[in-house]
Amino acid sequence: MEHIAAIMLLVGCSSDVSTCQEVPVAAPAYETMAECRNDLELQIRLADTRMPKLYGSCKSIDEASLEQSAELTWSVTRDGRMDINIAPAEQLVAAR
Numbered sequence: 001m002e003h004i005a006a007i008m009l010l011v012g013c014s015s016d017v018s019t020c021q022e023v024p025v026a027a028p029a030y031e032t033m034a035e036c037r038n039d040l041e042l043q044i045r046l047a048d049t050r051m052p053k054l055y056g057s058c059k060s061i062d063e064a065s066l067e068q069s070a071e072l073t074w075s076v077t078r079d080g081r082m083d084i085n086i087a088p089a090e091q092l093v094a095a096r
Contacts, residue, residue, distance in 0.1 A: 006036040012051030059084040
């Protein structure tokens with residue numbers, strides 16, 4: 001199994017940043033943060049989106065979070081800052 005230390009997230013937004021959506025990237029997982037950051041500019045240039053604004057960021061991943069369900073959330077502020085959060089997903093238990 002490949003070691004994953006960072007993920008890349010690209011988000012395309014409308015001009016006023018009121019509407020945003022994730023943009024697929026060719027390689028969303030990286031073995032180091034440095035590799036992710038080095039590839040970020042290229043992936044932004046290659047992104048296939050019609051959105052006028054495009055934001056990208058790399059986020060380090062805790063190895064333990066890969067062993068359980070996790071939820072990735074993100075937001076883009078009007079000044080163009082992208083925040084990414086990875087938290088354990090709520091565990092649902094089936095009951096009768």
